[in-house]
């Protein structure tokens with residue numbers, strides 16, 4: 001049995017062979033390669049000089065920006081505002097604690113075989129928001145109260161996105177199950193809810209949440225603006241999520257439902273143990289796509305007067321003391337969003353690979 | 362085996378009662394005047410059947426005759442609209458609790474296995490014992506290993522179903538159903554999605570199970586299996602039970618023209 005020790009042949013290509021195969025395999029591929037190479041070289045150079053080589057990194061004020069490139073001094077000078085908004089300086093450690101916890105919970109998710117990373121992930125979805133619930137607003141455990149009107153910047157963006165994401169997944173799941181329920185009343189309610197929320201633009205939802213909701217609430221009940229925006233975002237997002245998850249539910253073959261029934265698992269165990277784990281796994285790309293859109297859509301809270309990271313930057317670039325710093329501000333915002341959205345995207349790819357059990361349906 | 366069609370019937374006999382089981386004990390499955398419709402389509406017409414504890418029954422019949430629908434009614438995967446089905450003294454009605462009670466006592470094996478692809482073989486087997494019967498994990502796993510041993514694939518316990526052959530998957534499906542320690546096992550064409558060389562390994566498991574005294578209802582076209590293990594063979598056509606007889610009689614001396622025609626077709630190859 002010499003075959004048993006044989007390894008599958010490895011396909012290796014040297015750099016020249018690789019280029020020949022991938023870049024210059026035919027005359028039009030060669031042409032395209034050269035064309036794209038030209039565009040890259042001519043546009044990348046100026047971009048890099050603006051971003052790095054001619055940029056100003058050190059200094060303390062507008063006067064240190066003398067070079068032709070970007071004025072990163074602006075960003076570093078205002079970084080505090082971009083991250084914490086109006087959160088009082090001496091209380092910012094509370095926000096920092098949350099940032100650290102967030103990193104502790106989620107960075108290990110990218111490291112294969114990190115000890116206890118599953119538990120860290122679970123902590124990130126349960127303990128973390130709970131701690132944040134007490135730590136950020138304060139007013140209990142001897143913490144000074146910081147009203148939500150003072151929150152802003154990246155911190156606010158993360159709060160909006162994180163709570164929206166965390167709450168919309170379970171609510172969306174329930175809505176999706178409800179929409180496929182055998183009970184006509186439940187099904188009807190879920191259909192109406194989903195179709196109403198999904199048909200309304202988020203801007204409208206936010207306006208309604210901030211302007212109209214107080215009119216409907218009974219006397220004396222009053223949420224602050226942020227909570228109202230959060231409820232609006234969550235419900236709106238849940239409707240989208242429900243449809244993504246419903247797609248997954250529909251893709252599960254009937255035999256799976258029948259096998260679970262035949263084993264005597266009741267409705268909730270059937271769904272929780274058999275159907276949803278498979279359905280959610282199938283729609284991970286769709287779910288993460290929805291998360292990413294939500295993350296970026298949180299910028300719309302600007303119109304109801306909340307200063308997320310984009311709002312914070314936008315309000316400072318008009319500062320007459322600094323001239324022409326709009327590009328720097330927007331690049332910074334784009335970078336913040338890119339880091340988190342790219343992170344989510346990578347994480348979902350990891351997850352898909354990890355959950356692959358080699359079945360084809 | 363000679364061609365059963367050459368001898369014609371001399372002793373006309375109606376439905377024979379099962380032999381070898383206590384006659385006085387009440388049947389574990391009782392079907393009485395059962396009808397089922399799909400919309401306007403009358404799939405099952407006036408079915409009557411008593412199954413005693415430990416009896417092994419094979420159901421056969423042409424495609425579309427309602428065999429699957431019939432056995433799926435016995436654990437209420439399909440609901441019947443008229444008549445009575447009583448399983449282990451529990452009548453199947455709309456009552457969810459009654460349905461759950463019955464399903465706990467009835468194991469089912471499907472044509473397409475229907476294993477849970479996101480769980481390992483062992484987890485497939487432990488899922489229901491742990492969550493429905495509330496058996497602790499350790500104990501459930503020990504039981505599962507016992508049954509996997511019995512269907513001869515203990516070494517695959519930690520693989521996922523997608524990594525097994527069809528025959529292995531079907532044996533896991535049998536083990537999974539047995540882990541609930543059911544009183545009755547239903548099989549719906551368990552071998553018809555398998556390649557010929559895998560059919561035998563599944564049939565062997567089923568024959569072994571039949572020898573252990575399990576009450577079995579089996580829809581199959583494996584006539585060899587019917588001859589070896591069945592106490593009774595039931596022939597269905599167009600939603601009716603046309604004929605019901607012990608296998609020897611059924612194959613050598615079928616009474617109904619429809620049965621004769623069916624047997625002729627199926628035994629030709």
Ligand SMILES: Nc1ncnc2c1ncn2[C@@H]1O[C@H](COP(=O)(O)OP(=O)(O)OP(=O)(O)O)[C@@H](O)[C@H]1O
Nearest residue numbers: 399402404422423424425426427428429430431550
């Ligand atoms: N969900 C359904 N809705 C409507 N008609 C159905 C449904 N399921 C089955 N039928 C019809 O009921 C009849 C009986 O189907 P059933 O699956 O019980 O047949 P079967 O005897 O098991 O056939 P086979 O040997 O091909 O499996 C068929 O004519 C089929 O078309």
Ligand SMILES: [Mg+2]
Nearest residue numbers: 428429430550
């Ligand atoms: Mg069938």
